[in-house]
Amino acid sequence: xxxxxxxxxxxxxxxxxxxxxxxxxxxxxxxxxxxxxxxxxxxxxxxxxxxxxxxxxxxxxxxxxxxxxxxxxxxxxxxxxxxxxxxxxxxxxxxxxxxxxxxxxxxxxxxxxxxxxxxxxxxxxxxxxxxxxxxxxxxxxxxxxxxxxxxxxxxxxxxxxxxxxxxxxxxxxxxxxxxxxxxxxxxxxxxxxxxxxxxxxxxxxxxxxxxxxxxxxxxxxxxxxxxxxxxxxxxxxxxxxxxxxxxxxxxxxxxxxxxxxxxxxxxxxxxxxxxxxxxxxxxxxxxxxxxxxxxxxxxxxxxxxxxxxxxxxxxxxxxxxxxxxxxxxxxxxxxxxxxxxxxxxxxxxxxxxxxxxxxxxxxxxxxxxxxxxxxxxxxxxxxxxxx
Amino acid sequence: xxxxxxxxxxxxxxxxxxxxxxxxxxxxxxxxxxxxxxxxxxxxxxxxxxxxxxxxxxxxxxxxxxxxxxxxxxxxxxxxxxxxxxxxxxxxxxxxxxxxxxxxxxxxxxxxxxxxxxxxxxxxxxxxxxxxxxxxxxxxxxxxxxxxxxxxxxxxxxxxxxxxxxxxxxxxxxxxxxxxxxxxxxxxxxxxxxxxxxxxxxxxxxxxxxxxxxxxxxxxxxxxxxxxxxxxxxxxxxxxxxxxxxxxxxxxxxxxxxxxxxxxxxxxxxxxxxxxxxxxxxxxxxxxxxxxxxxxxxxxxxxxxxxxxxxxxxxxxxxxxxxxxxxxxxxxxxxxxxxxxxxxxxxxxxxxxxxxxxxxxxxxxxxxxxxxxxxxxxxxxxxxxxxxxxxxxxxxxxxxxxxxxxxxxxxxxxxxxxxxxxxxxxxxxxxxxxxxxxxxxxxxxxxxxxxxxxxxxxxxxxxxxxxxxxxxxxxxxxxxxxxxxxxxxxxxxxxxxxxxxx
Numbered sequence: 001x002x003x004x005x006x007x008x009x010x011x012x013x014x015x016x017x018x019x020x021x022x023x024x025x026x027x028x029x030x031x032x033x034x035x036x037x038x039x040x041x042x043x044x045x046x047x048x049x050x051x052x053x054x055x056x057x058x059x060x061x062x063x064x065x066x067x068x069x070x071x072x073x074x075x076x077x078x079x080x081x082x083x084x085x086x087x088x089x090x091x092x093x094x095x096x097x098x099x100x101x102x103x104x105x106x107x108x109x110x111x112x113x114x115x116x117x118x119x120x121x122x123x124x125x126x127x128x129x130x131x132x133x134x135x136x137x138x139x140x141x142x143x144x145x146x147x148x149x150x151x152x153x154x155x156x157x158x159x160x161x162x163x164x165x166x167x168x169x170x171x172x173x174x175x176x177x178x179x180x181x182x183x184x185x186x187x188x189x190x191x192x193x194x195x196x197x198x199x200x201x202x203x204x205x206x207x208x209x210x211x212x213x214x215x216x217x218x219x220x221x222x223x224x225x226x227x228x229x230x231x232x233x234x235x236x237x238x239x240x241x242x243x244x245x246x247x248x249x250x251x252x253x254x255x256x257x258x259x260x261x262x263x264x265x266x267x268x269x270x271x272x273x274x275x276x277x278x279x280x281x282x283x284x285x286x287x288x289x290x291x292x293x294x295x296x297x298x299x300x301x302x303x304x305x306x307x308x309x310x311x312x313x314x315x316x317x318x319x320x321x322x323x324x325x326x327x328x329x330x331x332x333x334x335x336x337x338x339x340x341x342x343x344x345x346x347x348x349x350x351x352x353x354x355x356x357x358x359x360x361x362x363x364x365x366x367x368x369x370x371x372x373x374x375x376x377x378x379x380x381x382x383x384x385x386x387x
Numbered sequence: 388x389x390x391x392x393x394x395x396x397x398x399x400x401x402x403x404x405x406x407x408x409x410x411x412x413x414x415x416x417x418x419x420x421x422x423x424x425x426x427x428x429x430x431x432x433x434x435x436x437x438x439x440x441x442x443x444x445x446x447x448x449x450x451x452x453x454x455x456x457x458x459x460x461x462x463x464x465x466x467x468x469x470x471x472x473x474x475x476x477x478x479x480x481x482x483x484x485x486x487x488x489x490x491x492x493x494x495x496x497x498x499x500x501x502x503x504x505x506x507x508x509x510x511x512x513x514x515x516x517x518x519x520x521x522x523x524x525x526x527x528x529x530x531x532x533x534x535x536x537x538x539x540x541x542x543x544x545x546x547x548x549x550x551x552x553x554x555x556x557x558x559x560x561x562x563x564x565x566x567x568x569x570x571x572x573x574x575x576x577x578x579x580x581x582x583x584x585x586x587x588x589x590x591x592x593x594x595x596x597x598x599x600x601x602x603x604x605x606x607x608x609x610x611x612x613x614x615x616x617x618x619x620x621x622x623x624x625x626x627x628x629x630x631x632x633x634x635x636x637x638x639x640x641x642x643x644x645x646x647x648x649x650x651x652x653x654x655x656x657x658x659x660x661x662x663x664x665x666x667x668x669x670x671x672x673x674x675x676x677x678x679x680x681x682x683x684x685x686x687x688x689x690x691x692x693x694x695x696x697x698x699x700x701x702x703x704x705x706x707x708x709x710x711x712x713x714x715x716x717x718x719x720x721x722x723x724x725x726x727x728x729x730x731x732x733x734x735x736x737x738x739x740x741x742x743x744x745x746x747x748x749x750x751x752x753x754x755x756x757x758x759x760x761x762x763x764x765x766x767x768x769x770x771x772x773x774x775x776x777x778x779x780x781x782x783x784x785x786x787x788x789x790x791x792x793x794x795x796x797x798x799x800x801x802x803x804x805x806x807x808x809x810x811x812x813x814x815x816x817x818x819x820x821x822x823x824x825x826x827x828x829x830x831x832x833x834x835x836x837x838x839x840x841x842x843x844x845x846x847x848x849x850x851x852x853x854x855x856x857x858x859x860x861x862x863x864x865x866x867x868x869x870x871x872x873x874x875x876x877x878x879x880x881x882x883x884x885x886x887x888x889x
Contacts, residue, residue, distance in 0.1 A: 010786060011736075237759075239751045242744055252731040255692045256723070257745040258714025 004368045005361070015363045020309055020316070023356035024323070030351055040338055048338060049330030049348070061215025063325045065287060068224045069094065069279035069296075071321035073303030075231045076272030078312040082235065083268040084248035089154060089169030090276040091300025092176035093147040097277025098284040099180055100146025101139045102199055102291035105206040105284075106188065108135055116203050135205045140281045147277015148270050150176060155269040159262055165269075173300070184293050199291040208286045220282035225318075227275070232314040244268060276300055297328070305353045324349065392455040394419045394547055394578040395440065400449035402435055409435035410446070411602040417547070417595075422569060422579045424589040424610055426622050427599035428818035430788055433582045436599070437549050440580075441473045442466040453547075470546035474536045474553055482525035486518055490539045510538045514568045526655035531679050537565075548572065549580045552816065554588060559846055559879045561677070566592050584622065584819055585847075586615040598622055623819055633834060637854065638668030641838035642689075642721070642807045647700040649688055657681035657862040659688065664857060664864055666807065666838040671829065672867070673853030674842040675878050681862040682842050683726075686811055689840070690723040691716045703807060717746060720806030724796055726815065728789060732796045735785035739777065740766040742784050743799060773798030774824060790821035797825050801832050808832060809840045814848060826852055846878060860884035 028046055035045035053063050073090045080087040109116055115132035150172060157163040181197075190200040208218040234241040247254040247264040254261065279299065284291050306324050310316030331345030395417040402410040409432045417423045427433045438444040440451065442460035451458055453469055460466050466473075480489050487504040494503065504520035511518050516534040524532065533553065540548055550569075554562045569579055569592065583589055589596060590610045598606035598621040606621040647662040659681050666672045676682060687693035689701065691713035701709045708716050713723070725731045733742045740763045744750065750762035766780035775795045777787050784792060793813070800808060813829065814822040829852060833839050842859075843849050849856055856873050858865040858881035865886040868877070880886075 010783070237757050239744075239748075239755050239757055242741070242757060246734055246737075246745065249736055250730045250734040252727065253734045253745060256690070256713060256725055256731045258691060258712045258717060260712070 002369070005365045006368050008364055008366055011363050012366075015359075016311070019359040019363060020311070020320075020356060022359045022362075023309075023352060026355045026359070027348065027352045030355075031348060034344075034347070035340075038340065040340065045334060045338065045340065048334040048340075049327055052333050052337075053326045053329040057212075057214055059329065061212060061217045062329055063322065064221055065216050065218075065325075066328050067321040067325035068221045069283055069299040070303050070306045070324055071224045071317055072227060072279040072282075073272075073276045073300055074306035074310060074317045074321060075227055075314060076275030077303055077307040078310070078314070078317060079231070079235070079241075079244065080268045080272045081307060082248045082312055083244040083264050084251065085265055085268040086166045087151065087154065087169050087269060087272050088166050088304065089151070089171075089173050089300070090272060090303050091296060091298065092169070092173035093150045093273045093276035094280040094283075094296050094300045095173075095176040095180050096150040097143035097147040097280025098291060098295045099176075099183060099280075100149075100277070101143035101281030102188070102202075102284050104139045104142035105135075105202040106199060108138065108206060109203045115205050132205045135203075136208055136285060139202075139206050139285050140208075140278060143277045143281020143284075144274045145277065147273040147275070147280060149273070150277070151269040151273025152266070155266045159265060165265075180291070180295070181293055184291055188291065190290075197293055201290045202285060206285055207289055208282060216287045218282070218286040220286055223278075223282075228314045228318050235314065240267070276303075302328070302349060305349055308353065309356055324352075327352075392419075393417060393452070394421070394454060395580075396452040396455075397436075397440070398450045398452075400436065400439060400446050400451070402432075402439060402444060402446050408602050410439070413449070413599070413602075413604055415597055415604075417578050417580060419546075419578055420573050420576045421595055422573050422581055422593045424593035424596040425580055425582045425599065426584065426586075426589060426596055426610075426618065428584060428623060428820065430790075430818065431599040431622075432602040433599055434551060437473060437551060437580065437582060440466070440547075441471060441549060467543055467545075470543070471549070472540035472543045472545035472547070473549040473551070474533070474540045475551055478532045478536055480524045480532055480535060483523065485521055485523050486527075486535050487520040489524055489535065490520075490542065494542065506542055507538055510541050514538075514541070514564070522655050526653055527679070545577060547578045547580065549582070551582045552584075553581075554583070554585065559875045562588070586618045586622075589618065590615065600624060619819070632830060632851070635669055635834065637670035638836060640665050641668045641704060642666040642840065643702040644689070645700060647685075647688060647696055649684060649693070649695050649697075651684065652693070652695070657684055659684050660862045662864045664840075664867075666840050668806070668838050669833060669836045670854040671833050671839040671841055671852050673849035673856045674840065674859055674864075675846060675849050675856055676844070676859035676882055678844055680859045680882075682811070682859055684862070685859070685864075686723070686725070686809065686842060689721075689809055690725070717803075722746065722800040722803055722805035722808050724800050724808070724810045724813065726811040728792045728796060729785060733784040733792060736783060738766075738781045738783055739770065739775075739787075739795060740780040742766075742795075743769070746799060747803060769795060769798040769802060772802070773828070790817040793817050794821055794824060797828060801828055805832075805837055807838045807840070809842075811842045812844065813841060814843075814845070846875060849873075858882055858886065 032042035032046055035042040053059050073094060077087060077090055113131070114128050153172060154165050154169045157168050158165045184197045184199060188199045190196070190198055193200070208220050211217040211219060211221065235245070243254070243259040244264050244267060246257060246259055247261060251261065280295065283295050288295060302324055306317055306320040309323065310318070310320035327348050328345060331342060331348065334340040334344055335342045393416045397413060397415040400410050400413040413436055425433050435444060439446045440460070442462045442465055445461065451460060458469065460469070487500055487507060490507055491498065491500055491503045507518065507520045510516070516538055518531065518534050518538060524535070527535070537553065554565065573579055581589070581593055590613065593610050596608050596610040597604060600622065608621070610618060642665070644662055644664045647659055649659045651658050657680060662685060664672065674682065684693070688696045691711055694710055694712065696709040698709050699707055703716065703719050703721055706719060708719065708721070729735045733745070743762060743765050744757070747765060750758045750765060752758050763780040769775065770777060770780065773794045775798070776791050787795065797813065810829065813825050817825065826848070829839055829841070841849065841852055850870065850873060853870055855867040855869055856878065857867050858878055860882055861884050863884065865881050
């Protein structure tokens with residue numbers, strides 16, 4: 001008796017849905033084993049990840065808060081991956097979004113606009129409120145443009161020089177990080193900041209409105225929910241979304257149909273750059289209220305896992321974003337309450353992604369017990385195809 | 388060389404797939420030195436049966452005897468070790484490797500690449516199968532890939548050679564050469580199983596014949612003693628439809644190509660040199676030629692997938708479309724049916740309904756919103772009117788058989804009422820019933836006034852469909868000849884580039 005992988009004649013619908021749950025289950029089993037090996041109570045360790053983050057309103061707020069940038073970045077990445085454009089650099093686009101949003105906030109504050117602390121008096125209370133309400137959207141827009149520009153750089157290099165977008169987008173992450181460091185350690189450093197590498201905190205008018213007292217939740221989370229719906233419509237109901245995906249699934253069919261490959265490349269990268277940039281802007285103008293070198297805790301990279309756990313489907317990405325956000329919070333709790341290393345978060349994420357990829361094999365293949373197994377039968381299953 | 392023990396003897400072979408019984412208690416006996424035809428439509432179970440003999444598929448029940456010994460073939464390597472070689476209809480070559488590397492993979496590790504290249508060259512010369520061992524497979528045309536497969540099979544010095552539809556991509560003279568090769572092999576004692584649905588080939592070549600229909604054996608005969616009609620009845624269970632080819636005067640020129648010269652875009656492609664052709668409304672112009680002589684490049688230039696044509700070289704009615712994209716050309720009424728159905732004519736992992744959107748924009752509202760109801764209704768009407776056998780508009784393209792998917796694609800383009808339709812290999816690998824339906828649909832389209840350009844490697848098809856014929860050779864196009872003057876010999880000569888230059 002031996003175990004065999006046999007190709008299915010059709011992808012299994014059941015396994016498409018079951019695979020993320022199997023991967024999650026196996027992740028918890030392996031993580032529990034890991035806790036036991038570290039000499040900790042496995043059940044308590046797991047509860048840090050899956051129960052404690054939902055224990056009170058403040059923590060739930062934190063889960064939703066961290067899920068917001070993950071979902072936004074992952075939505076954009078899903079468009080890329082469905083278009084066969086392998087943007088690995090959402091992290092860099094996120095950072096550029098945060099940088100440009102901060103630049104806009106600092107610049108606007110320095111203009112002496114009505115309503116801003118130290119600014120001129122407005123013409124009237126109604127008009128002043130209207131103008132004040134525009135500052136935060138302008139800050140977010142700057143972030144969106146920053147993310148698009150950074151992703152556009154990758155698109156241009158691929159389009160013009162046929163540079164590999166995986167490498168280019170990934171390496172631009174490190175360029176973005178250096179740029180951020182230069183700004184917050186240099187020209188943008190807060191003069192009254194005790195030499196901490198951070199900008200002055202933004203004026204209250206530049207910040208995203210808060211959603212719920214007792215939490216750090218802000219209006220960006222609502223935007224993220226709207227984006228989920230918007231992306232579902234774009235991907236599954238729009239002609240443009242359809243064209244992008246044909247290019248991803250069958251490039252020759254896209255050429256046959258006359259869907260432009262170049263346009264797909266640019267569209268996919270600009271869309272995902274815009275989303276990552278928006279997420280970065282929200283992080284700076286939301287919970288942080290300023291730019292720091294640690295504006296991202298790897299959101300752009302974690303979003304890759306979110307996108308795949310969510311099956312590149314907006315609804316799945318929403319669930320995946322919440323799950324990975326719980327893992328981030330859980331990692332912090334496990335560190336502070338149980339003295340477990342913070343690296344555990346990364347281990348958790350890695351386990352989940354690899355187990356998901358492994359479980360996904362079962363979507364296109366089935367496991368069979370076979371009575372005898374000469375070495376040649378592997379060749380047989382590989383060559384077999386229903387005809 | 389003939390001996391009393393049969394080379395191959397199958398008893399009660401049965402293979403079930405989840406949705407279909409591909410082989411139902413099949414008995415088959417092949418004598419040493421025999422050329423045995425396995426006749427049947429696509430989906431009759433021929434390929435499955437051959438894969439069982441070759442060890443690529445394991446049967447659920449039944450017994451295989453080879454040279455009188457009961458054998459349990461559990462893999463292609465074991466089959467090759469016994470002396471069984473196979474040339475598949477769908478090639479099993481790695482695109483990124485060279486011809487020699489591909490062949491080397493099947494031979495095991497003890498031979499060097501240089502030796503293999505040498506042996507390929509020898510076999511190629513011995514059997515007139517031109518192949519350059521160093522070329523990467525992805526640059527080869529379908530016909531050239533098949534030559535590689537045949538040479539690879541011959542290198543194993545087989546006792547039993549299985550050929551699955553081998554002649555569909557060969558010129559008439561190359562078919563004759565192949566038949567000479569096969570007869571020579573048979574005379575040396577090698578048994579050959581020849582899978583085909585081309586009746587005249589089977590009658591010309593084979594000495595025994597087993598007919599399959601719906602997974603069962605429906606007849607055994609000596610094809611030399613049968614007529615094509617009687618063989619056809621055994622194969623499809625009824626008399627095939629006869630095509631009506633009405634004569635009618637051609638209309639105004641619809642598609643005009645002149646002075647089209649485009650350099651190859653990959654090192655092993657073909658340069659197009661001064662292509663000149665004209666297709667009139669209400670006529671079918673056939674392009675004959677062995678694959679790899681520039682057909683792929685010409686099609687890409689005509690369809691708009693390759694937009695490097697010089698301005699002024701391609702005109703649709705009086706519009707210069709040389710630089711237009713495929714979508715722009717389609718909007719002007721030029722539709723195209725490519726040779727590859729899965730991955731080019733259709734997206735394999737999308738439903739038939741979604742695949743309508745590749746070339747049809749009727750379900751798209753206001754330039755962006757896809758009306759799903761209309762999309763499915765369009766697919767359902769195509770499925771209904773073009774007799775596509777499938778579960779419905781939501782079936783994935785990859786779940787259809789080649790013939791049914793082709794009927795869907797042909798229907799999708801014809802239903803758009805094109806002014807000009809370009810078709811490549813319309814019936815390649817399609818069963819007899821679907822072939823007749825597709826050809827009838829093309830003729831009806833012509834009768835309705837569409838200009839049709841058919842590129843095919845099957846001469847029979849062109850002689851059946853075309854009003855005029857041109858021949859492609861080494862990137863050049865011959866002048867047209869009316870069908871009445873087209874003979875196999877003349878076209879065969881032109882295929883080698885030997886036409887009277889103007």
